[in-house]
Amino acid sequence: MPLSNRVCFLVNLRDALRCRQCDKVPQGPEGYHQGFEYHHRLPRSLGGSDEVDNIVLLCHACHQVGHKAPASHSERLCVLDLTPPASFLCWQCQSRLESRSVEMNCGWYRCRACQTQVHLYQHFYGALE
Known part of the structure; x- marks a missing residue:
């Protein structure tokens, strides 16, 4: 599964x-x-x-x-801390998003404040190529 x-x-x-x-x-x-x-x-x-x-x-x-x-x-x-963050900041507008309730797919999220769809690669490593 x-x-x-x-x-x-x-x-x-x-x-x-x-x-x-x-x-x-x-x-x-x-x-x-x-x-x-x-x-x-x-x-x-x-x-x-x-x-x-x-x-x-x-x-x-x-x-x-x-x-x-x-x-x-x-x-x-x-020995790793495997607790996901409870919240994180939107890459685009810096709004605080709740990790467990954000609209998402496995590789991206949509910010409820600015409505931007952000890929996690962009979130962590900057602008998309």
């Missing part, structure tokens, strides 16, 4: 579209779709949930390592 758009958005927002293991950043706004994956810290097969606090964004290479050598890989991931 795929993750919900809301969970993906909150993970992407919390992790700033970066690999939580090596800090790799996607190449362009849709780059996280090609080379970044959602990793369950506690696998579903062992009772892990699809909740935000059990999922991290990893680049493909780090995700592969995590499944081949889970003990050494998960040490860093276990």
Whole structure:
């Protein structure tokens, strides 16, 4: 079963579209779709949930390592604060938005104040190319 758009958005927002293991950043706004994956810290097969606090964004290479050598890989991931921000500022108008109620998809949000649709890549890394 795929993750919900809301969970993906909150993970992407919390992790700033970066690999939580090596800090790799996607190449362009849709780059996280090609080379970044959602990793369950506690696998579903062992009772892990699809909740935000059990999922991290990893680049493909780090995700592969995590499944081949889970003990050494998960040490860093276990000490991370995995709480998504309760609110954040709109990239365009700086209005405060509530993370769990904003209109969004996994890679973008719409500000209720200025009605601008902002991609998270733009939000974290500046103007879109």
